[in-house]
Amino acid sequence: MAKNELLVVGELNVDLILNGIQGFPQIGKEIVANDLTLTLGSSSAIMAANAAALGVSTAFGGMVGNDQFGDYVMETLEDRNVSTAFVRRSDSHQTGVTVVMNYDEDRANVTYCGAMEAMTILDIPWFEMSNFKHFHLSNFFLQKGLHQDITAIFKKVKGKGLTTSLDLQWDPADVWNFDYKECLPYIDVFMPNEAEILRLTQENDVESALKQVEPYANTIALKMGSKGSLGIKNGERVQTSAFKADVYVDSIGAGDSFNAGFIAKYLQGAELGDCLLNGNLMGAINTTMAGGTEAFKDKKALQKKIEQLQHIKTTS
Ligand SMILES: Nc1ncnc2c1ncn2[C@@H]1O[C@H](COP(=O)(O)OP(=O)(O)OP(=O)(O)O)[C@@H](O)[C@H]1O
Ligand SMILES: [Mg+2]
Incomplete structure (x- = not known):
């Protein structure tokens, strides 16, 4: 059997996205949104679906409930060429849902975690692991069942010969209980954004935050929104600027799509x-x-968009 390339382990949920909201929600009042989209949510699933769209053979390891949203997640992943062979269905937990209230370039999210919290180190498909080349884990803080074993997980994956990446994402509890000194040595590519690395290291400026993390990290890929991204490897820095698209709708999942593009290369x-x-x-x-x-x-x-954006970049 040909080697699968990418195993994404992480949370699964649907996104209910509200756009064109008339004001901000207030207790006791009702406001109207002009647009609703039901779509595959979750950082990890977006990363997996978009990696598959870029031609990477991809499978998912995660957990959903035995409910309609769970069916939707499974069908959508399969539809996007992501194997769901290692996604478990829980009878005791519902599928996670994120309600996204979108305002211009930012958004307010409310997440019901459901089954994603129930997944543990034992639900990771260890027997199949050596059939993959790369392991990516995303949205660590939402997956409470993985917290205590995170270093053990990455150590074991490295032991099976895979390369690894991690996108921590934001900690909704704002506790940031991730021992980066212990875990980062087992992670080949660490993929935070600026706000996350500041909170993780409790520093006030990005430069100081990077200094804290660098001694333990292999490669850092720092995401900086419309400013582009910064790479650090063996003390060397690579600064890149963002592409300019002709249309802007929202930046939900931009970081996950960045991860997909980065890992595909x-x-x-x-x-x-x-x-x-x-x-x-x-x-x-x-x-x-x-x-x-x-x-x-x-x-x-x-493909057309890729060509358009590359053209704009090389001619501007
Ligand atoms: N408005 C934008 N215009 C052009 N490129 C963008 C824009 N927003 C994001 N990007 C690109 O996408 C990358 C990742 O986006 P961002 O820095 O917002 O990640 P993130 O904060 O992790 O996002 P997410 O909220 O999806 O987790 C950026 O490094 C940049 O290259
Ligand atoms: Mg992100």
Whole structure:
């Protein structure tokens, strides 16, 4: 059997996205949104679906409930060419849901975690692990069942010969209980954004935050929104600027699309700068349609957008 390339382990949920909201929600009052989209949510699922859209053979390890949203998640992943062979269905937990209230370039999210909290180290498909080349884990803080074993998980994955990446994402509890000194040595690519690395290290500026993390990290890929991204490897820095798309809808999942683009290149053995640029490109494409995966659904349209954005970049 040919080796699968990417195993994404993480949370699964649907996103209910509200756009064009008339004001801000207040207790005791009702406001109206002009647009609703039901879509595959969750950082990890967006990363997996978009990596598959870029031609990476991808499987998912996670947990959903035995409910309609769970069916929707499974069908959508399969529809996007992500294998659900290692996704478990829980009878005792409902599928997670995130209600996204979108305001211009930012959003307010409410997440019901459900089954994603129940997954533990034992639910990871260890017997199949050596059939994969790369392991990516995302949204650590939402997956409470993985917290105590996170270093053991990455250590074991490395022991099976895979390369690894981690996108911690934000900690909704704002506790940031992740021992980066212990865990980062087992992570080949650490993929935070600026706000996250500041909170994790309890520093006030990004430079000081990077200094804290650098001694323990292999490669850092720092996401900086419309400023692009910064890579650090063996003390060397690679700064890249963002791509400029002609349309902007929202940036939900831009970071996950960046991860997909970066890892797709990384799997080809590309240089850090090329991995970052491919991440930036997919992050920018992500912003041209609602949610994290819409812009990656149609292969032809995706290819056209890739060419358009690369053209704008080389001619500006
Ligand atoms: N408005 C934008 N215009 C162009 N590119 C963008 C824009 N927003 C994001 N990107 C690209 O996508 C990458 C990742 O986005 P961002 O920095 O917002 O990640 P994030 O904060 O992890 O996002 P998420 O909220 O999805 O987790 C950026 O490094 C950049 O290259
Ligand atoms: Mg992110």
